[in-house]
Amino acid sequence: MSETTPGRGVGAGDLDGLRARTRALCARFPDQYWRDTDRDRRYPQDFVDTLTASGLLAVLIPTAYGGSGLGVTQASVVMEEINRSGGHSAACHAQMYTMGALLRHGSDELKERYLPRVATGELRLQAFSVTEPAAGSDTTSIATAATRAGDDYVITGHKNWTSRILESDLALVLARTSDRGADRTRGLTLFLVDLRQVRAEQPATLEVVPVRTMFNYATNQVFYRGMRVPADHVIGEVDAGFRYVIDGWNAERILLASEAIGDGYWFIQRAVAYANEREVFGRRIGANQGVQFPLADAYMKVRAADLMRYEAARLFDEGKPCGAEANMAKHLASEASWAAGNAALDTHGGNGFVDQYDIERKFRETRMYQIAPVNNNLIKAFVATKVLGLPRSY
Structure with missing residues (x-):
């Protein structure tokens, strides 16, 4: 089968090289590896670590923060090739799109503090905590609440389909900071949560319940029980997180x-x-x-x-x-x-x-x-x- 034609503005040679690089890495993880992780519902940590060390998970991070500074076109090729090799990119795809919110809307301080360490793999940003059991696809109806308390926000609520939080150091959490008005997209705020700090200093505020699914997908229900997040970890403006x-x-x-x-x-x-x-x-x-x-x-x-x-x-x-x-x-x-x-x-x-x-x-x-x-x-x-x-x- 012939290769697909790259989009306009992207050199075929650039994508071909990226494909070859990704395929070579994936060849180190044959079918039996993915068979075993699926059977045991085991997170493919060694694959993700290898992918991170290669720099392929940092393709969207600007060079100023230690990434490759490439586009979604190139990132999509990496994801395609993982699955085309017989692997399962769900183990790591969230880092590709979750860090975009931090990059485009986070403060300079947050970007400088976290993005370089995400690029090197020192920190993992794999968890995106948005969906709730009652709201489902109606994200504007979520009920998890964040209340200002001095220099912190206190988050309380219940999320489902929060994947890879046990494998992550950082998470993005969407919570309600004010009542929904005529503009139902307002009132939601996006937080960058340092899970290392939470686990070390306030473990009782975070309960993670793994959910077994029909395929190997490290997903969970999560209960936030008064979890404190510094106010300077708000992404962008308060109430504009949606x-x-x-x-x-x-x-x-x-x-x-x-x-x-x-x-x-x-x-x-x-x-x-x-x-x-x-x-x-x-x-x-x-x-x-x-x-x-x-x-x-x-x-x-x-x-x-x-x-x-x-x-x-x-x-x-x-x-x-x-x-x-x-x-x-x-x-x-x-x-x-x-x-x-x-x-x-x-x-x-x-x-x-x-x-x-x-x-x-x-x-x-x-x-x-x-x-x-x-x-x-x-x-x-x-x-x-x-x-x-x-x-x-x-």
Whole structure:
């Protein structure tokens, strides 16, 4: 299969080199490694440490803070290649998009204090604590509260789907600092929480309850019980945190689209190789159009999603509005990877359910992209109302 065409303004050679570098690193972590971590629901710490040491997790951090100073286009290629190699970038993708809120909206003091150490891997910023059980996708309805108390804010509430907080040194936490008024996006504030300080000085204020999911995803419920955070750790302005979260959502959607695209290519590559080798009734099964057509259809869907990913990333890197493109990229990529996963499972037949072929593992992993970080139905509603001008449905 040929490589995808990079977005405008990005040199093909630059991306090819980045792909090769990422692939070489991922080759050190073969299928058995990911099989074992999935079976044991173990965080792939050594993979993340190796990726961090290589500098690949710091591609979005400016050179002034020790990073590579590259764009979302390049970051998306790293995420794609991890999944395309058979790995699972959910173990580390949050650092790519969470640190954007700190970079674009944090104070100079916070950036200088934390970003260089995030770039070197001394500190890990992997946790983004936003979603709550009652609010779900309606982020403006969250109830976790932050109350000013002298030089601190005191945070109390309950979050779910706060992933990798046990593996993180820092977390971004969204909490309500004032009542929601006519502008329901106001009243929420984004905090940078130094988890090392919390664990050392006020451990009783933070309870983390791991949640076992259908694939290896280090996610948790979190209970904040009067956790104190210094007021100077507010990101940007008080009550304006929802805007900063939205700002990061576009990058998040683009990066997760690239992961789904990586899965899609992986499924197709594995299925094509299997179809070219497996013989039944005296010939290779790849000669059957019943096998060929679903794979060809899935491949075209992945390629189309790939192009939308590059378009969304180009707009993001150029500082242009990209909400529609980022959402469409995520939607198209998640649907394409699911089509590729089903085609690969059908191609492998019963062997697709055997863990040694890795299809069933990746099949479980790629299903998430239709649900998270935003449900595909919400993307359709967004496109219908924001792009097509139809009446709001939610």
